[in-house]
Amino acid sequence: MKQLVCLSKTPETTTQIKLTGDGSQIDSNGVNYILNPYDEWYALVRAIELKEAVGGTVTVINVGDASNDVVIRKALAIGADDAIRVDADPSNALGVAKSIANNVKEAGYDIIYCGKESIDYNGSQVPAMLAELLDLPFVALATDMKVDGQTATIKRDIEGGSETVEVQTPFVLSAAKGLAEQRIPNMRGIMQSKRKPLNVVSSDVNDAKTQISGYALPSGKSEVKMIDPENMDELVRLLQEEAKVL
Amino acid sequence: MVLVFVENSDGKFKKAALEAVTYGRKTADLLGSECHALVIGAADNAGELGNYGATKVYQLSNDNLNSFDSQTYTQAISGVANDKGASTIILSNNASGMALTGRLAARLDAACVSGANALPTLDGSNLRIKKNIFSGKAISEMTLTGEKKVISVTGNSLKPETIGSPCEVEAVSVDVSAPKSKVISQDKQTGGPAPLPEAELVVSAGRGMKGPENWGIIEDLANIIGATTACSRPVADTGWRPHHEHVGQTGVAIRPNLYIAAGISGAIQHLAGVNQSKCIVVINKDPEAPFFKAADYGVCADLFDVVPKLTEAIKKAKA
Ligand SMILES: Cc1cc2nc3c(=O)[nH]c(=O)nc-3n(C[C@H](O)[C@H](O)[C@H](O)COP(=O)(O)OP(=O)(O)OC[C@H]3O[C@@H](n4cnc5c(N)ncnc54)[C@H](O)[C@@H]3O)c2cc1C
Numbered sequence: 001m002k003q004l005v006c007l008s009k010t011p012e013t014t015t016q017i018k019l020t021g022d023g024s025q026i027d028s029n030g031v032n033y034i035l036n037p038y039d040e041w042y043a044l045v046r047a048i049e050l051k052e053a054v055g056g057t058v059t060v061i062n063v064g065d066a067s068n069d070v071v072i073r074k075a076l077a078i079g080a081d082d083a084i085r086v087d088a089d090p091s092n093a094l095g096v097a098k099s100i101a102n103n104v105k106e107a108g109y110d111i112i113y114c115g116k117e118s119i120d121y122n123g124s125q126v127p128a129m130l131a132e133l134l135d136l137p138f139v140a141l142a143t144d145m146k147v148d149g150q151t152a153t154i155k156r157d158i159e160g161g162s163e164t165v166e167v168q169t170p171f172v173l174s175a176a177k178g179l180a181e182q183r184i185p186n187m188r189g190i191m192q193s194k195r196k197p198l199n200v201v202s203s204d205v206n207d208a209k210t211q212i213s214g215y216a217l218p219s220g221k222s223e224v225k226m227i228d229p230e231n232m233d234e235l236v237r238l239l240q241e242e243a244k245v246l
Numbered sequence: 247m248v249l250v251f252v253e254n255s256d257g258k259f260k261k262a263a264l265e266a267v268t269y270g271r272k273t274a275d276l277l278g279s280e281c282h283a284l285v286i287g288a289a290d291n292a293g294e295l296g297n298y299g300a301t302k303v304y305q306l307s308n309d310n311l312n313s314f315d316s317q318t319y320t321q322a323i324s325g326v327a328n329d330k331g332a333s334t335i336i337l338s339n340n341a342s343g344m345a346l347t348g349r350l351a352a353r354l355d356a357a358c359v360s361g362a363n364a365l366p367t368l369d370g371s372n373l374r375i376k377k378n379i380f381s382g383k384a385i386s387e388m389t390l391t392g393e394k395k396v397i398s399v400t401g402n403s404l405k406p407e408t409i410g411s412p413c414e415v416e417a418v419s420v421d422v423s424a425p426k427s428k429v430i431s432q433d434k435q436t437g438g439p440a441p442l443p444e445a446e447l448v449v450s451a452g453r454g455m456k457g458p459e460n461w462g463i464i465e466d467l468a469n470i471i472g473a474t475t476a477c478s479r480p481v482a483d484t485g486w487r488p489h490h491e492h493v494g495q496t497g498v499a500i501r502p503n504l505y506i507a508a509g510i511s512g513a514i515q516h517l518a519g520v521n522q523s524k525c526i527v528v529i530n531k532d533p534e535a536p537f538f539k540a541a542d543y544g545v546c547a548d549l550f551d552v553v554p555k556l557t558e559a560i561k562k563a564k565a
Contacts, residue, residue: 094355128316210358
């Protein structure tokens with residue numbers, strides 16, 4: 001089984017988002033970066049589990065600059081075999097998907113994993129775009145996967161429940177919570193990761209049709225109104241008459 | 247023309263689908279264009295989508311589209327868009343929307359925004375659209391410069407409005423290949439409250455509940471107002487509640503009208519997924535709980551005491 005996992009780098013989840021003075025950028029001062037949790041915890045670990053069960057390889061791919069090598073090495077420490085970094089600006093989803101597609105088109109991967117979204121731009125776009133560019137079936141929001149030969153049986157989240165989908169390799173999936181359990185890299189993995197191949201390739205994709213033209217922060221809440229725990233009638237009244245939500 | 251892909255739920259249209267139609271109509275008005283809707287599969291009342299702003303409905307039936315497959319649905323939607331001359335495609339940002347939005351954008355080489363939470367504005371001939379990023383910790387404004395555009399709309403971002411009247415339904419056909427994936431079973435709650443992403447009222451609880459056996463008081467409160475139940479991440483991780491109830495940065499991001507949180511501390515990752523709620527009520531016995539800073543109304547007390555009292559008070563007010 002030849003597997004590929006797409007990784008993105010995101011700010012750590014406790015990051016307080018601040019804007020630069022003129023509001024035109026997210027202030028990256030003091031921000032710590034991690035592997036996107038959906039990519040690391042669910043997509044990568046499921047791929048490694050499957051490799052442990054049936055053999056084969058797990059390659060990881062990331063689009064970004066050399067500062068991403070730290071998080072890519074972490075994926076190698078968790079158990080991926082080798083890595084590709086496409087040296088390009090990842091700010092446009094279609095550009096990222098094209099950069100990945102161009103580099104993996106000929107490689108013949110059986111399963112290509114993405115996280116269900118990156119926790120920074122919450123786009124959920126790259127996995128579906130990649131599937132379309134590679135002309136492959138795509139199963140979004142996978143929470144469980146069983147593989148038997150070339151047939152995968154995948155459970156995916158839908159509104160208010162789940163559905164089970166059957167698909168043959170090759171295909172693309174996006175990983176949601178439940179697909180696997182987070183793994184912490186051990187010392188041996190960390191030592192090995194330093195010697196695993198990380199190939200840097202270039203990309204000439206450059207046709208952004210969607211740009212970020214500005215940022216804002218959500219308007220702050222007004223002061224909380226504390227309600228006497230003995231007077232829930234008052235809370236109900238406020239919810240009905242002041243907030244008008246009941 | 248603006249084409250809205252309207253999700254057909256067994257012949258019916260959910261609120262999210264109607265929201266998308268209204269969004270499509272308002273976008274069409276802005277562009278000086280028309281809003282048409284596309285329905286895949288049989289639906290008796292397709293013409294009623296006109297009430298929400300469509301001026302024409304295309305109805306597409308094809309055996310290759312009987313079960314949802316993102317590849318064939320993308321062929322179908324982009325096929326109709328091309329045949330009918332649509333420049334902008336709008337869909338809901340839900341489970342099927344997430345599987346389709348990126349595919350459509352790649353197929354049409356289009357500008358794309360997923361999870362729009364406000365109507366677009368015009369910037370010359372380009373559209374500008376706001377969406378939440380960092381699960382609601384910030385907002386970005388996107389400029390769409392391509393000729394073709396694909397936009398998916400976050401649930402509860404606008405209300406479906408009755409701004410038209412029933413319209414003509416035209417049967418259409420397009421070529422679609424045989425699907426390479428097949429839905430073999432579905433496990434959906436039937437009846438009951440709205441699924442979390444669509445819910446207007448949500449009652450949520452955290453580790454302060456002490457154990458799954460205590461959830462009765464949360465369900466009682468939810469039942470009496472018709473709310474959907476949710477929980478914090480550790481609660482889902484320990485199996486006290488099902489995973490699909492987990493809200494927050496790594497769970498479902500929601501924006502209901504009312505979010506009641508009992509026994510949840512209000513960690514930044516939790517707030518990220520719920521801070522777009524219009525009104526937040528926090529019940530917590532710790533006056534220092536960070537959640538109070540994000541709340542509209544707070545009750546500082548033991549939830550085992552307060553939650554049943556709140557349920558009683560609502561019963562009384564309803565009587
Ligand atoms: C990468 C990452 C991603 C994460 N993503 C999410 C996410 O998506 N969603 C999420 O929820 N969390 C997430 N977390 C976890 C988050 O940091 C918190 O640990 C979690 O939200 C805490 O859950 P809690 O509030 O239920 O529990 P606790 O923090 O233990 O809080 C329990 C609260 O209950 C109160 N309480 C206890 N007993 C009572 C009582 N009898 N009456 C009233 N109040 C009582 C306490 O005062 C306390 O405030 C994430 C963490 C990480 C590291």
